[in-house]
Amino acid sequence: MSRTSSMTPPLTPxxxxxxxxxxxPLAPLQPILKGAMNAIANRHPDVFERLSCLDDPxxxxxxxxxxxxxxxxxxxxxxxxxxxxxxxxxxxxxTATIRGPLLKLIELLEGETDGDALFFARxxxxxxxxxxxxxxxxxxxxxxINVMEDVLSFLGPFARPAGGVxxxxxxxxxxxxxxxxxxxxAAISPALRQSEIQAAKLKKLNEKVDGISRQSxxxxxxxx
Amino acid sequence: xxxxxxxxxxxxxxxSLHAAVDAGADVVYLGFRDETNARxxxxxxxxxxxxxxxxxxxxxxxxEVYVAINTFPEAGNPEPWKKAVDDAAKIGVDAVILADIGxxxxxxxxxxxxxxxxxxxxxxxxxEAIKFYREAFGVQRVVLPxxxxxxxxxxxxxxxxxxxxxFVFGGLxxxxxxxCALSSYATGESPNMTGVCSPASHVRYEDxxxxxVSRLGDFTINAFAPDExxxxxxxxxxxxxxxxxxxxxxxxxxxxxxxxxxPELMEAGVTALKIEGRQRGRAYxxxxxxxxxxxxxxxxxxxxxxxxxxxxxxxxxxxTSGAYEKTxx
Numbered sequence: 001m002s003r004t005s006s007m008t009p010p011l012t013p014x015x016x017x018x019x020x021x022x023x024x025p026l027a028p029l030q031p032i033l034k035g036a037m038n039a040i041a042n043r044h045p046d047v048f049e050r051l052s053c054l055d056d057p058x059x060x061x062x063x064x065x066x067x068x069x070x071x072x073x074x075x076x077x078x079x080x081x082x083x084x085x086x087x088x089x090x091x092x093x094x095t096a097t098i099r100g101p102l103l104k105l106i107e108l109l110e111g112e113t114d115g116d117a118l119f120f121a122r123x124x125x126x127x128x129x130x131x132x133x134x135x136x137x138x139x140x141x142x143x144x145i146n147v148m149e150d151v152l153s154f155l156g157p158f159a160r161p162a163g164g165v166x167x168x169x170x171x172x173x174x175x176x177x178x179x180x181x182x183x184x185x186a187a188i189s190p191a192l193r194q195s196e197i198q199a200a201k202l203k204k205l206n207e208k209v210d211g212i213s214r215q216s217x218x219x220x221x222x223x224x
Numbered sequence: 225x226x227x228x229x230x231x232x233x234x235x236x237x238x239x240s241l242h243a244a245v246d247a248g249a250d251v252v253y254l255g256f257r258d259e260t261n262a263r264x265x266x267x268x269x270x271x272x273x274x275x276x277x278x279x280x281x282x283x284x285x286x287x288e289v290y291v292a293i294n295t296f297p298e299a300g301n302p303e304p305w306k307k308a309v310d311d312a313a314k315i316g317v318d319a320v321i322l323a324d325i326g327x328x329x330x331x332x333x334x335x336x337x338x339x340x341x342x343x344x345x346x347x348x349x350x351x352e353a354i355k356f357y358r359e360a361f362g363v364q365r366v367v368l369p370x371x372x373x374x375x376x377x378x379x380x381x382x383x384x385x386x387x388x389x390x391f392v393f394g395g396l397x398x399x400x401x402x403x404c405a406l407s408s409y410a411t412g413e414s415p416n417m418t419g420v421c422s423p424a425s426h427v428r429y430e431d432x433x434x435x436x437v438s439r440l441g442d443f444t445i446n447a448f449a450p451d452e453x454x455x456x457x458x459x460x461x462x463x464x465x466x467x468x469x470x471x472x473x474x475x476x477x478x479x480x481x482x483x484x485x486x487p488e489l490m491e492a493g494v495t496a497l498k499i500e501g502r503q504r505g506r507a508y509x510x511x512x513x514x515x516x517x518x519x520x521x522x523x524x525x526x527x528x529x530x531x532x533x534x535x536x537x538x539x540x541x542x543x544t545s546g547a548y549e550k551t552x553x
Contacts, residue, residue, distance in 0.1 A: 007431075050237075050267040107507075111239060114508035117537040120454050120477075125431060131266050131424040138267030141505045142237030 007064050007099055007125050011184050013176040014102045015065040022067040026083040033070070036151040037081040043150055048076035050139035057132045060084075060094035063102035074136070096128035096136075111141050228524040229486065230496035232290065232389060233513045236268040236503055241278040243506040245287045248517030252282055253290040253321065254502065255419075260308040261292045262345055263502040264419030276315050288318035294343035295419045296324045296402075306330055313338045321367065322346075323402055328361040341389070342366040345402035345416065351383040358386050365389055367498060369401050370480070371547050374488050381493030390489060392482040393512055394500025395539060396546055398460050398475040406459040410441040422458045429457075446477075453477070455540040477540030482548055483516065483532050486523035508537050 009015050041048070051057065051074050061070040071092065073080040084092065098105070104123050107113040115137045118124040126133045152163050233249035235241035244252045255261025257269035270278065279289045291312040297305040305327050312320050313335040320338060322328045323345035331340055344367040348354050357363040365387040368377060381388055399406065404421075408414040411426040428439045435447045438457040445462040447470075448454050455461050455477020463470050480500070482489070489497070497520065499512055515532040522529055535543060 053266050108505075111506045114505040114511075114537055116504055116539075117508065120539060121536070122436075122448070122450070122452075122454060125436070126429055127431060129425075130427040130429065134265055134424040135267035137505070138236060138265065138503075142239045142267075144239045144242075 009065040010101050011180055012065055012101065012103065013173045013180060014063070016180075018066040018068075026068055026085065029083045033081045033083060035155075037079050039153045040145065040150050041079045043153065044143040044145060045076075047139045047143045047145075048074060048079070050142060051135055052076070054095075054132050054135055057095040057129070057136070058093070059132070059136060060089065060092060060097040061105065062097060062099040063105055064099050065101050074139075094128060096126060096130070096132045098133060098136075099125040099127075106147055108137070109140055110145055110147055115141070229490060229494065229520050230389075231513070231516055231520050232496050232498045233516075234394075234499055234502040234504070234509060235278070236263065236265070237506070238270070238274050238278050240502075240504075240506040240509045241289075242281060243510040244513050245282050245285045247510045247513035249287055249513050251288045251290055251318070251496070252278070253292055253498075254278070255292045255294075256308050256311075258304060258308075259298075259417070259419045260295055260305050262294050262343075262415045262419050262421075263292075264295075265503050266424060268503060272311055272315065275312075275317070279315060279317060290319040290321055290341065291317045292321040292343065293327065294321050294323040294345045296345075296416050297327060298417065302326065302330075306334075309335065309338075319365075325357075325361070328357065328363065332361045336362070339364055343402075344369055344391070347400050347402045349380075351380060354380075354384045354386055358384070365495065367391075370397060371400065374485065374492055374548050377489070377494065378492035387495035388493070389496035389498050390482075390494050391480060391500055391546075392486075392489075392497045393516065393534070394479055394504075395456070396475070396478065396480045396500075396544065404460075407440075410443050410459055422456065427457045453540050453542070461539075476542065478542040478544045479538035479540075480546045481532070481534065481538070481543040482545055483519045483529055485545065485548055486519055486529055487526075490523060504537075511537060 057074065059072040059074070061072055063069070068083045068085055069089065071082050071084050071094070100118065100123055104113065104118060108115055108118065115124065119126070148163065148166055152166070155162050230250045231248070232251040232253055233244040235244050235252045235254045241252050241254065254275070255263055255269050256275070257271055258264065261269065263269065275291070282289045293305060293308045293312065305324070309320060309327065309331045318339060319341050320331060321341045321343045322331060323343040328340060331338060340361060340363050342348055342357050342363045342365070346357070347369050348357060348366055349369045349372060354366050357366065363386060367389045370391050372380070377388065377390065397404070402416055405414060407421045411423055413420060413423050413426070415421040422440050426441045430437045430439070435449055436454065437447045438445045440457050440459065443459065443462070445457045445459065446455065447463070460474045461472065461477045463472050466473065497516070499516060501508055501512065512534060515534055519529050519532060
């Protein structure tokens with residue numbers, strides 16, 4: 001649900017959940033993000049050391065399947081992460097913007113996937129100061145972050161039961177993702193079949209045109 | 225034929241070093257966080273403390289660490305490069321990888337017991353050049369430029385008394401390494417002096433709706449359609465319009481993968497295999513090292529090389545056997 005990018009969000013449970021929570025205010029989310037950011041800052045101070053080559057960067061992280069974005073200010077003394085609406089993007093003077101599906105962004109944060117590979121596959125879009133994006137990617141990749149562990153750590157004694165709930169939610173989401181993929185495949189199957197037929201016809205036509213061009217070239221060579 | 229090939233793997237952060245060692249690297253190569261190495265990217269590389277800790281981790285797991293100090297010192301300012309050699313020796317690394325002859329001489333004179341390898345950045349590709357580095361600076365291994373065919377590597381190994389290391393996977397420089405000035409031309413910075421080709425500070429990606437445009441300095445490098453796989457914004461892999469047609473004039477966005485050639489590389493007398501990618505994430509390193517560990521072990525046993533399934537993490541999601549075969553000849 002990117003506001004300015006041409007990136008189309010994938011059909012995922014995140015997209016559906018995002019649609020469901022769209023009317024809700026973002027205010028209740030802010031203290032959770034603040035706590036999560038503090039937890040990550042305490043557990044991974046080396047992230048900020050690796051970003052020290054940058055001059056007060058501000059990153060806009062845009063999960064394309066969510067109806068809001070995250071604004072990250074990695075100040076070593078007062079790091080901040082807050083949720084913002086897409087409509088606010090124009091007013092934000094971000095150093096760089098990183099867009100991609102939420103789960104891919106989390107995989108990237110945890111070092112489970114390679115940022116360059118996501119970029120080559122066009123699953124990730126970056127805009128603005130590329131140096132800042134590269135520095136952030138390297139800093140985060142080097143930190144061995146575990147989102148669930150880090151975020152839960154700030155809940156103190158409630159971390160354990162919250163972890164159980166989170167694991168159940170992830171498992172539920174994985175099943176929902178599979179179901180959605182089946183639905184998506186079923187929905188596009190007739191169009192896909194049609195497209196394959198058209199592609200095969202086009203290929204034959206191209207071959208025919210190539211053959212005619214070749215014959216024509218040979219004929220011209222012989223005539224000369 | 226040599227014994228088992230040594231697997232030399234990249235690391236840009238301590239986390240990547242752990243990933244490489246855990247995935248079966250024999251050696252991890254890395255650089256300091258400054259312009260003394262050819263992957264001087266923002267937020268990447270090791271400070272001295274991280275190197276010492278990484279070395280301890282590697283040695284505890286039967287792996288070694290080589291430090292690349294493979295850029296050419298700035299005129300009038302050799303101190304950061306000399307300090308890098310001194311610190312690497314003091315920390316006790318297993319080898320340094322050097323390119324500059326002045327620095328190679330400094331290392332040989334000041335730290336005679338420190339093992340010295342010649343970087344690919346030195347571009348030594350003939351027996352005379354390699355013998356010179358051996359005799360003058362006691363170089364014990366040379367990393368061969370990615371311009372030689374398999375028969376050329378085999379012939380070379382018969383004429384020299386130095387170990388050879390070759391690239392088998394990752395980003396592919398199509399120019400004479402250490403001598404390419406394309407990045408300098410476009411940005412004023414290069415891998416040879418500042419340690420970075422096409423520096424990110426000069427790169428811009430612009431989403432133009434129906435295409436994503438990459439720019440380096442004042443140059444448009446490429447424009448990718450929405451369903452097209454992307455590559456790095458380097459001039460040598462740019463798509464340019466000539467005679468009204470856009471095409472890759474030098475090289476397409478593609479990665480080297482010479483896994484299928486491991487038996488031939490063993491036959492050719494190669495000692496070590498290098499994986500490119502210190503700038504890549506630890507997920508890439510874990511995946512590639514683990515795959516090549518299996519491939520090297522299979523080659524040593526005389527077994528067929530298994531399918532590595534690494535296409536999804538390669539540049540442009542395409543692979544090539546590069547100059548090893550030179551099929552275009």
